[in-house]
Amino acid sequence: MKIIAALSDMILPLVIVYILACGYSRKINVYEEFTEGAKDGFKIVLDILPTLIGLMMAVGILRASGTLEIISNAIAPAAERIGFPKDAVPISIMRLVSSSASTGILLDIFKTYGPDSFTGRFVSVMMSCTETVFYTMSLYFMSVKITKTRYTLAGALVANVAGIAASLILCRRLWG
Numbered sequence: 086m087k088i089i090a091a092l093s094d095m096i097l098p099l100v101i102v103y104i105l106a107c108g109y110s111r112k113i114n115v116y117e118e119f120t121e122g123a124k125d126g127f128k129i130v131l132d133i134l135p136t137l138i139g140l141m142m143a144v145g146i147l148r149a150s151g152t153l154e155i156i157s158n159a160i161a162p163a164a165e166r167i168g169f170p171k172d173a174v175p176i177s178i179m180r181l182v183s184s185s186a187s188t189g190i191l192l193d194i195f196k197t198y199g200p201d202s203f204t205g206r207f208v209s210v211m212m213s214c215t216e217t218v219f220y221t222m223s224l225y226f227m228s229v230k231i232t233k234t235r236y237t238l239a240g241a242l243v244a245n246v247a248g249i250a251a252s253l254i255l256c257r258r259l260w261g
Contacts, residue, residue: 129228136223144183153178169253170204172197177211177249181242184217207256214248216241 108115147153153175160178161171172194180187191208198204218241226234 133224133228136227140182140220140223144179144186147179147182148186168257170207172204173208173211176208177215180212180215181218181245183220187212187217203256203260206260207252210256211249211252214252215245216248218242218245 105115108118156178157171157174160174164174165171176187176190176194179190191212194208195205200206200209218238222234222237222241226232226237
């Protein structure tokens with residue numbers, strides 16, 4: 086076990102040394118390339134900042150206005166009929182938009198039910214089986230300037246629904 090811990094502590098420094106050695110062996114000015122990459126990265130951050138601010142405002146408005154609660158209450162009866170915990174509905178909706186907001190809802194569920202409850206376990210598994218579709222699409226597509234997304238949204242939503250369904254089935258079988 087000590088060998089694995091020592092190895093894991095050394096992986097990142099070894100990768101950095103390897104990159105530096107490869108660069109110097111090919112006569113590349115590694116520092117200059119690094120600073121150019123950092124400049125390009127900063128430009129990308131400035132390009133996507135308005136989208137990020139817009140998404141954060143949308144999440145704040147969604148939660149503060151009570152819209153998330155209204156949508157959740159409308160969906161909850163149908164969800165409960167299929168064995169979906171009603172308190173997991175808000176997190177399954179918010180997970181599409183924001184990871185940090187859904188993590189906040191996750192912590193609220195942990196405070197209410199505990200992490201070892203069925204609902205706590207289910208939302209934990211669900212968080213690892215789903216993605217922040219709208220956040221990811223808007224940031225990644227905007228940063229590389231993709232305008233025609235074709236079937237990306239539909240595919241991502243289907244994948245999220247499949248992840249939620251798989252989480253529910255798995256948790257029912259393990260902790261039912």
